[in-house]
Amino acid sequence: MERVDLMPPPADDDSAHGDDPATAGLADAYAAAPLLNCLLREVARPVGREGGQRVYHLPGGDRLLRVRGTRRPAAPEVRTRDGWHRLDHAGLVELVADELRHRTGLSNHDLPAEMLDSRDAVAALLAARARTAPPADPYRRSEQSLLTGHTHHPAPKARGGGPAAGWLPWAPEAYAAFPVTLLGAREDTVVEEGDTSALDALGTAPPGYRLLPAHPWQLDLAAAELAAAFADGRLVHLGSAAPGTWPTAAVRTLYAPGHDVFLKFSLDVRITNDIRRLWRHDLLALRRTDTAVSAAFETFDGPPAWLGDRGYRTAGFAFEALAVLVRDGFGDRLLPGATPLLAAGLSEGFEGSPLERTTDPEGWWTAYLACAVPPVLWAFARHGVVLEAHLQNTLVAVDADGVPVQALYRDAEGVKLLPDVPREAGWERLVYCLVVNHLTEIAAALAERHAGFDPWPAVRRELARHDVPEIPALLASPTLPAKTNLLLRWTGADGADARYLPLPNPLREGT
Known part of the structure; x- marks a missing residue:
């Protein structure tokens, strides 16, 4: 899988933001990646490659967009009469808003402001990090590592639109x-x-x-x-x-x-x-x-x-x-000698992450799955409990060698119980949280670091060994459910009102 580091746009794109060019460019790149992920998943249609970059059609405005990279798309360009034109983050927000107006017939003034606020928050966080040493504790470092944050949300770092001085002292991403x-x-x-x-x-x-x-x-x-x-x-x-x-x-x-x-x-x-x-x-x-x-x-x-x-x-x-x-707290719940780490931090990356130093991706990944998957399936199949097992609700504890030995889940507020929700809806939510939001991201981060490594056979084996009636259909399905955070926010739907669209299923044999 291709790995693309976050790179600043050209210097002439930076001056509009009011911060120094290096910080402005990096803030644009961090903020653009999850917004592009949303746009490419929910709206755009792939049409091919050009010059090593992926090209998409935006049907609302009948435009072409191309980007570098896969897991963290970067360097967005839109096709104009004069050729490809590079977009800074503000230009990308304008493009996305215009596309969504065409697609939905609705206007939304709040979400573009949140997208811009999210980007400016990243700039403030980058500046704060430049003058603050990261925490020594690896668990805290994993929790406070998320400059990108939710990988498929249009404004993951928005903080309500207020000045940074009002929220920065309390920001985990600034090592508060x-x-x-x-x-x-x-x-x-x-x-x-x-x-x-x-x-x-x-x-x-x-x-x-x-x-x-x-x-x-x-x-x-x-x-x-x-x-x-x-x-x-x-x-x-x-x-x-x-x-x-x-x-x-x-x-x-x-x-x-x-x-x-x-x-x-x-x-x-x-x-x-x-x-x-x-x-x-x-x-x-x-x-x-x-x-x-x-x-x-x-x-x-x-x-x-x-x-x-x-x-x-x-x-x-x-x-x-x-x-x-x-x-x-952890008390006697944490295995002796184990170090808890936030799964979202493993996906994003932080200094000392075991993903950065493992030399055995197959063994590490098999151990990870053996920790993270069984508790979620047990709770659902045996007790009708649907955990919200996404990246930010999952802590994975590792041993002294960085090998996963335990998973801990949290947040009762996001839990659903059967039959309060129908079993089919509960299973769809579980698959989205555990597979699409969680395992897909860790798998991609691992594959990005180990050329040629295919993480999906191990996932199929782990799922297949559990006696859950829905699993055979999941392994055979051509698609997985993906939450539409961009469209959800644009149309003003309730945050808990999940809406899904089908994604190609990497669990299916032959995909």
Whole structure:
């Protein structure tokens, strides 16, 4: 598989962005790759190759587009009367918006602004990284590595359109670490469910109050909503706690290594498809969902595979704005001597990644599949649990040689249960998350580093050894379901309303 490094566009494309040419060009390249992935998957039609580049037809505007590379397409050019014309990121956004207007008959002013915001966020992150050393801990380094982020989303790094100074101190991609803010919520206002005792270990609340940690950005965003509660004493400031806490790839979820606990907060910011608020209906469903997943993995014949969302605490007068969810840390769940790594980080690449140093791609990949696939299929087939097993919800632990020995999944909010959703819909979601979003990306990253390596026979063997009724049809199907994030966002569909289009299935023999 061809490997294409991210390269800046020509210098004369850079000046419009207002940052230095090197940063501007690299930011354009990082932001263009996932946007092009969306455009090529959801809209364009391949027509051939020219000069070693892939050429596509854009049917809406009846134009030709060509790009370099495959997994991370780069250097987009559009055909004009004068020949091929190179597009910077702003030009690509304009092209995509025009194409979608033709295709859908709809206008959308918000999404192009998010695409531009995503690109400018990358520029700010690159500048911040240039003056900050990457973290020494490989797990943290994997979580905070995602400059590209979601590989098939038009604006994966958008941060709500505000100035970078408002969000950069809390950005995982800038290697942020900061203490949580501690609030006291008056006891008669506190609402909680499940095991929230880990919160009380973070500090001490005064008499009549309960401890309620908050994300500093969360408090900035909700300042107007909470002003009255601070004024009348329902809330009090108690300083900060847990220095060294750092944000995971999810931005709003923090890991407190000193307490070995994850804390997930509400943020009124759109990140990828959704406003990242802890919605009341999701919190109220949390105990049922997490209990179902935990019960499934209690019977799983293998290492622990679930980081449970054990409970939440909030204040009734600001139920969603102040909610904090408590997630299991690693504790005794992690195999002795193993190092957890974020699967999305393996796909993107980071210093010290085992993908960069393995000399046995077949053995490494077989071990990876043996860790990542069985827990997901077990939960579905035996317990009707549909894990959202995509790259950002999967941690793969490796041994001292970098070989995968365990997979851990997280995020009860994204879990679906049968028969709340029909089995067919649950299976489609599982295949998209596990195979299309997850395994396809790791397979491509591995094949990119090892010329001639075919990762798909091992995937077929791993899937075929599981007694799940849907697997024979999956292995024989000509297509796989791929989520249409670009069209979903352009048409204003709900972020949870997945829509799929068929992709060629590499699992099928002979493909």
